[in-house]
Amino acid sequence: MSRILYCLTVEHDWRWTLAAAVLCVFGLGAAFRLLVEARRLQRARRREVALLGAVVGGVTVFSTHFVAMQGYDAGGDVRYGLALTLLSLALGVGGVVLGSLVLLAGNRRLHRGIGGMVGLSGVAAMHFVGIAALELPGRTIGWDPVLAVAAVVGGLAMALLTGAVIYGKGTPRFAATCMGGALSVIILHFTAMSAMAITPDAVTTAAIGPTAGSSTMLTVLAMMILGLVGAAGTAAWLGYISRSSALHQIREAIDAMPDGLAFFDADDRLVLWNNRYDEVNPELSSNLQAGMTFREIIQIGLNEGLYAEARGREKEWITDRMQSRRALSAMMEQRIAGDRWLRVADRRTAAGGIVTVCTDITDLKNDAQALAEARDAAQAANAAKSQFLANMSHEIRTPLNGVIGLAQALGNTNLSPQQAEMLDLIQSSGRTLQVLLSDILDLARVESGRLELSEETFDLGSAVRDAAQLYEASAREKGLQFFVEIAPEVDCWIIGDQVRLKQILTNLVSNAVKFTGEGFVSLTAAPGPTRDGVQTLRFSVEDTGIGFDAQTRDRLFSRFEQADGAITRKFGGSGLGLAISRQLSEMMGGDLDCESEPGGGSAFILTVPFKAAKAPVAAPGEAIDDGTAAHATVRVLLADDHPVNRRVVEMILGQANVALTSVEDGAQALQAVRDGDYDLILMDMQMPVMDGLTATREIRLHETAMGLGRTPIVMLTANALPEHVSAAEAAGADRHLPKPFDAAELLHLVVALPRTMAGSIAA
Structure with a gap:
């Protein structure tokens, strides 16, 4: 260490040493800046700027070396061999170029560290070749191998530290990187110089090739330094152009925003705003000036009568508005004169400024109002529809009651065979009208969401037999075999909607009897498969009727659909029963499906959750009189x-x-x-x-x-x-x-x- 200090303080002129250090710091700074800018450019220009940065770095370390050599006391005249001097320049520039290529290959710590070491290796080669280029008449140069190795190792270590650790974003890290790079070169140079010993030599060796004196070298160095200054200026200009271009692009993006944007500094003074901010605040745009406070801006709006909600309470409104603005993030909807609406969002920056974004939501408000009016109209129409259904139900049922009731009363009188036949037709037509009316009302209530299922305890076996019994006589009259099978496991009491379950079963049995000319119709009830841990009931209605194909199956559960038009004309019906039955099954948490083939009969399968219940215990006095016993008037x-x-x-x-x-x-x-x-x-x-x-x-x-x-x-x-x-x-x-x-x-x-x-x- 004492040898290094002696070399630095005694053998070197401090003025040249300081000049060399300053040159190294600023030259490497220019080179690093060019490399940083190269990363931001497109591929074609990136290579050019990166090469320029590498050349600037190589020339910088070469100039640093020979400027420092001008302050070195070599004990006599010093001349420079041109061949080796040029070779040292090529080695220095080439090494820095290779290191720059490694840096550009990736931005990870590994790339930066290896790139720094590759560059410093080129600088080391430049240093020792440059020393070999010295011509010292009557003197010879000797080396301390330990110090020479320490010079190279110390420089490489500092280069690795600079690239892998010190480098980072921000001006302080950039300045530290420049200092670290310069320090790696300085450590290499002055440690290597302390390893050099110059001794007298009586044998004078003639120079090999042309040489240059110190004055010539100074001239060359001056030209190189001017070139470095130009390169530094170029780097600064590129940085300025890059920042200016970026700011210009940001400004264009801000002006192209669909929302109005304004930026206020930490003192809540207006700094900048885009064109859209003027458009959404036309009443304020002519008065906006940089430096105005937000308080002054809203006061202008108050004077113009813009804020409807502030009328009559201006002071309170200003206090509330300023209070909400102090929050980290705030958003409000503001009604402006002329039935316009703005959504105003304030967001505080890390430096204490405020970004205000104004969005014109007048169309959204108008759309929301239109939707609300449409919703009210739809609700009114739905209420009118429900009232219409109730009225129509009442008006149709009243005369239909007269038809059916009188027909039943007439049936208890003495009638001729022809009259009895006519009465049967009347009663049949009345029942058909009654079923059709019920189907239409059920469909309307399902669509409107007003149909609700009840939860009651009932005897499943009884309900199934009752549903089948309604059409058993019709099946016998057509000569059909009619079967009802209930598995013992499900012949019990359950919880559910008995009326709707019977409605589905009677609809399925009715269709089976209607579309079957010969053979049989069967209704079976049995345990179904377990779904998601829930037990199910499976009802199957099978027949040997006309059947249908796969295409018909796809539309069979649609409203007003049957197998085809001819069947509708032959058998009648509205085509609503299956659609309502499927919707009811889905409301119960189950499903309704079918299997069939033309001429091969059909099978409709209803699956619903199975909720078993205990049979209720009849209390005394609840037995219903069947009317068979004699009783008073x-x-x-x-x-x-x-x-x-x-x-x-x-x-x-x-x-x-x-x-x-x-x-x-x-x-x-x-x-x-x-x-x-x-x-x-x-x-x-x-x-x-x-x-x-x-x-x-x-x-x-x-x-x-x-x-x-x-x-x-x-x-x-x-x-x-x-x-x-x-x-x-x-x-x-x-x-x-x-x-x-x-x-x-x-x-x-x-x-x-x-x-x-x-x-x-x-x-």
């Missing part, structure tokens, strides 16, 4: 505004021991209850003066006030939707019998319900 009050309906009920109940009193509206029914005593009340829901729901509520209030027993009330009405049933129960009705009703069902209800309720009360 039943006093019945009928309230219905439609004369045909009143006449139908009168004719049906005329067959039983019933004392019937008829009134035309709810008010008359209420008065009749106050004046008399009845065993049963048949109440229409939709009547003038006082509707059936109001009359029912008043009757219940009268019973409570007078301490009377509860008279059974049956809603005998054409209002048959679920909401009507719920409303009737809420009003105090005990049963709901929709029109058109079955005569036998009405007779059974009139005879049995009073006794059933009386038994329940007694129990």
Whole structure:
């Protein structure tokens, strides 16, 4: 170490040493800058700029070496052999070029470290070849091998450290990289110079080839330094052009933004804004100036009356706006004069500035309002549709009740064979109309999402047998074998919607009987496969009917579809039953599918979740009187505004021991209850003066006030939707019998319900 310090302080002139160090730092800085800029350029220009940077680096270390040599005291005249001097220049530049190529191959620490060491190796070769180029008359040069090796190793270590560790983004790291690169060259040079010893030699060796003196070398070095200054200027210019181009591109991008953007500094003063910011704030654009505070800008808007929400509360509005702006990130929607809307987002930067983005959302607001109006209109239309369905259901069921009821009453009279046949046709047509009406209403309720399934406990075996029994007689009349098979495992009580399950099964059995001319129809119920850990029920309706092909199968469950038009004409039907059945099965959490082939029959498979339940225990007094036992006259009050309906009920109940009193509206029914005593009340829901729901509520209030027993009330009405049933129960009705009703069902209800309720009360 003492030898190195002696060489540095005594054998070298500090002024030349300082000049060499400064030259090395700034020259390498220019070279590094050119290499950095080369990474940002396209491939063609990248090679040119990188080569320029490598040459600048090589010339820098060469110049640093020979400038330092000008301050070295060699003990006499010094001349430079031109051949070896040029070779040293080539080695220095070539080594730096190779190191630069390694650097450009990748930006990882490994590439940077190896690149630095390759470059420094070229510099070491340049140094020792340059020393060999010295011509010292009467003197010889000797070497200390330890110091020579230390010079090379120290320089390589510093180059590796600079490339792999010190290099990084930012001005401080760039400056440190320049200093580290210069230090690696300085360590190499001055340690190697301390390893050199010059001794007198009486034998003078003639110079080999042309040589140059110190003055010539100084001239060459001056030219090289001027070249380095030019290269440094070029690097600075390229950096400026690059930054200017980048800023220009950023400015173009900001101006092309679809949103208005403004930037405020840490003091909330306007620094820059784009063209869109002017467009979305036309009332402010003529007043915007750099340096204005945000507070001054919104004050201009207040003076112009832009902010509708600030009228009458300007000070509070400004306070709230400035408070929200202090947050790290804030967003608000602002209504501007002229029915315009802006979404304003403020985002604070790391340096304390604020970026404000304004988006014109007037169209979005208008679209949202239009959608809201469309939604309200759709809801109103849906409500009107529901009301229309309810009204149509009522209006169709009322006359249909007259047709079916009178036909049933007529069937109990003496008729000729021809009249009996005509009556059968009337009854068949009435039932067809009733099924069609129910299908249309069910479809409408499924589409509107108003159809809800109930959860009740019922006997599955009984429900399946009841569904099959409805069409067993029709099958026998066609000469078909009819089978019903229920596996013992599922002949039990379950939880589900009994009505909808029977609706699906009766639809499937009805179709099977309808489309089968000979052979058999079967309905089976058995355990189904387990799906996702849930047990299922599997119902299968099979027949030997006409069948259908795969193309027909794909559209069979669509609405208003049957196998083909000819079948529709031959067998009739609306084509709604299967569509509704599949939708009901999906609502139950199951599915409905089928298998068939033309002329080979069909099989429809219904799969639904299996929720087993315990059979309910009947309480005393709950047994329903079947009407077979003799009983006293039943006093019945009928309230219905439609004369045909009143006449139908009168004719049906005329067959039983019933004392019937008829009134035309709810008010008359209420008065009749106050004046008399009845065993049963048949109440229409939709009547003038006082509707059936109001009359029912008043009757219940009268019973409570007078301490009377509860008279059974049956809603005998054409209002048959679920909401009507719920409303009737809420009003105090005990049963709901929709029109058109079955005569036998009405007779059974009139005879049995009073006794059933009386038994329940007694129990």
